Amino acid sequence: MAMSAVWNYFNLKEEKSPTAECKICTANVSRGGSAVAxxxxxxxxxxxxxxxAxxxxxxxxxxxxxxxxxxxVRQQTLMESIQSREKLPPxxxxxxxxTEKLxxxxxxxxxxxxxxxxxxxxxxxxxxxxxYTLPSRHYITEKVIPQMYNEVCDVLSKLVENVSAISLTTDIWSSEVSPMSMLSLTAQWIDSDFSLKKAILHAREFRGSHTGDFIMAAIEEMLREWKINKNKVHVILRDNAKNMKKAMDQLGVASLGCFAHTLQLIVHEGLLSQRSVSDALANGRKIVGHFKHSPLAYARLEDIQVELNMHPKRLQQDVRTRWNSTxxxxxSLIAHKRTLSAYTAEYDLPATLTANQWGLLEKASTVLAPFEEMTRAVSASSASLADVIPVVCVLKRVLSRENEDDQGIKTMKSTLLDAVNRRFNDVESEPLYSxxxxxxxxxxxxxxxxxxTLRLGKEALLAxxxxxxxxxxxxxxTSASDSETADKTPRMEALGTSTSSLGSIFNEILEENQVLPVPKITTSAQIQVETYLSEANIPRSDDPLLYWKVNQPRLPSLAATAVKFICAPCTSVESERLFSTASNVINERRNRLTSETAEKIIFLKKNLPLMVM
Incomplete structure (x- = not known):
């Protein structure tokens, strides 16, 4: 218990003394009695x-x-005590x-x-x-989720309404646990602050035949619901299927195939082109499958890893539809080479790899590494159509270089180069890319x-x-002060270098293609374009949107054009990521969801982070 402030003025000779001495006048004052109590x-x-005083x-x-x-500390009144036990009104x-947080x-x-x-x-x-009274499942499904969905829709509608150019991705997905297919529509744009924005517009049930006519009608209805005029749609990224291409053509909007899907097809051609590599891969799959389906075999392999002072690690099985998994x-096989050699000395395997096959796999890994790096780069959330031509250029150069280590995989490397040249033959002549x-x-x-193609690209840019x-x-x-202060606008400095393993190839190409003399210019558009192109490139690690934000006052029309073209992704990965979410929403535990409720949950799952702090 805290002592009274009065003791600042009195002293005690003993703790149990019946009197206290005043510090001011030294008088002895009684403490109230002779007993301590x-x-x-x-x-x-x-x-x-x-x-x-x-x-x-x-x-x-x-x-x-x-x-x-x-x-x-105040004691509760009877009424307050009763109210604290009452349930909160809904x-x-x-x-x-x-309920909202729930x-x-x-x-x-x-x-x-x-x-x-x-x-x-x-x-x-x-x-x-x-x-708190927990609401019923029915109330959440019928009332709360639709209300939250409408609130997010209202916010998103206002964001999309003010966008001058928007790019979309679309794809079709079929559930493995319920008889449901979905058609996606995701949006991507750059706002007035030069920030890249993404949102999910729809993941709608798509019933019936997946023909181009039905796809076109469904997407047209989605655009109508969001009041997105077709003139505002810059491009739609889709897969390479004929029905999707036909749907976009009938819709009357520009569309491009998924760049990552095309890379997938190219690598498959390369892997299948050389029999010796295919045979090595087949044996590798058998080895990985053996450990995948035998807990005893994996336990033995793990014991060997421990004996060799290696960190226990599983072999990775590939999926035929995803080349990078190969x-x-x-x-993973190369990393376990010593372990597998020790295993085969004591136990049987359904297949083994010869010394030559191990060498082929190591060389194949080296050849495929650039494709994997480029696939990750173009699948990143910040990737755009601008990445396609440089990536193709770098891949061609890497594959065209001959090395002593190519012995045994020359056919594979040659096939990959031919496939890149064939499938990407027209990328430089496509204005959306150039x-x-x-x-x-x-x-x-x-x-x-x-x-x-460079000349045509510049003409398209000027237009x-x-x-x-x-x-x-x-x-x-345009304010007259803009031209007066344009030269004072800060420019981005070329600081930092790319951390990519292919960064040296990018820099090599950059140095070879030096800036050409500026031709005679007459129009404002030409002045902006030639001024911009004559300046040094910024590092690949820098943000192009930040560049345009800084240089917008100096190059206003060019910056506005950049906002339109760079807002487009180069893959339909956003739709694929959406369907990864869909497979989590519609799973064994939730296979009875109606398509309408499933779409609302997927929509909220992807768009709530834009609204929830």
Whole structure:
């Protein structure tokens, strides 16, 4: 217990002394009796009040300050006690907030709606807030999720409404646990602050035949629901199937095949082109499959790894539809080479790899590594159409170089190069690619391999910038002060270097293609384009959007054109990622979800992070 402030003015000769000595006048003042149980400070306080007025005022102030710092514990009234036991009304702010957080937990963490019926979960909520009444599964499905869906739709609609150019991806997915197919539509754009934005517009059930006509009609309806005019759609990324291409052609919008899918086809051609490599891969699959399906065999392999002071690691099985998984399988086999050799000395395997096959796998791994690196690069969330031409240029150069280590895989390497040349023969002549590449300050005109396609690309860029100037003139008047302060705008410095293993190839091509003399220019569009192209490229590790944000006052029409072209991804990976989410939403635990509820949950799962802080 804290001591009274009165003891600042009194001393005790002994702890149980019946009197206290005044520090001011040395008088002995009774403590209230001779027994310890009767001791108090009343007489001491009266002594100060009667004989020492100044010290008494100090005592009163110290006591008041002490009381103000001490929280007062007030006993609940009977009414307050009754109310604390009453349930929160469902319409109360606190109950609504808890329900909202509950639904966010279900949506963001891929929880089944039945979690609201789980005993342990109900007990947890009862403990955290006894007054809260957990809503029924039906109420969450029919009321809360649709309300939250509509709120997010309203926010997203306002964002999309103010966008001048938007790019989309689409794909079709079929569930393995329920008779449901879905058609996706994802959006990507650059906002006024030069930030890349992504959102999911639809993951709608797609019933019936997957013909081009039906796909076209479904996407047209989706665009209509979001009030997205076709003129605002810059490009739609799709897979390479004929029905998808036909649908986009009928829709009347520009579309491109998924760049990553094309890389997949190229690598498959290379892997199948050389019989010796195919045979080595087949044996590798048998070895990995043996350990995959035999816990005893894997336990023995793990014991050998421990004996060799190696960290226990599993072999990786490849998936035929994903070529990079084949590369990962090869790398895991090479990493276990010593372990597998020790294993075969004591136990049988369904297949073995000869010394020559081990060498082929190691060489194949080296050849495929650039494809894997480029696949990861173009599948990144920040990748755009501008990356395609430089990536193709680098792949051609890597594959065309002959090395002494190519012995045994020359056919495979040659097939890969032929496939790259054949499948990407027209990328430089496609304006969507060429203009995007020219507008990326990391690449500009340095990665074009054909002078004619470069000339056509620049002409297309000039035409786009000219059109953009007309648009800007109709929307806002250019301030006279812009031209006066343009030269003072800070430019990005070329700091840092790329961490890519192929960075030296990019730099090599960059150095070979030096800036050409600036031709005679007459129009504002030409001035902006030639000024921009004559300047040094920024490092590949820098952000092109940040460049355009900084240089927008200096190159306004060019920056606006860049916003339109660089907003487009080069793959349909966003739709594939969406369907990874769909497979988590529609799974064995939630295979009875209606298509409407499933779409709302997928929509919220992907878009809530844009709204929830």
């Amino acid at each position: 009767r001791f108090n400070t009343t007489n001491l306080i009266r002594h100060l009040e009667k004989h020492h 100044e010290q008494y005022e100090e005592f009163l102030q110290a006591t008041a300050a002490k009381k103000s710092k001490t929280p007062r 319409c109360s702010n606190k109950a609504k907030l808890i 639904v966010q937990f279900i949506v963001l963490d891929d929880q089944p709606l039945s979690v609201t019926e789980n005993v342990g979960f109900r007990r947890l909520l009862e403990h955290l807030e006894p007054r 590369l990962y399988m090869i790398e 203009v995007a590449t020219l507008l990326d300050p990391r690449y500009k005109d340095r990665y074009f391999t054909n002078a004619d 786009e910038v000219g059109k953009m100037e007309e648009v800007l003139k109709t929307t806002s008047e």
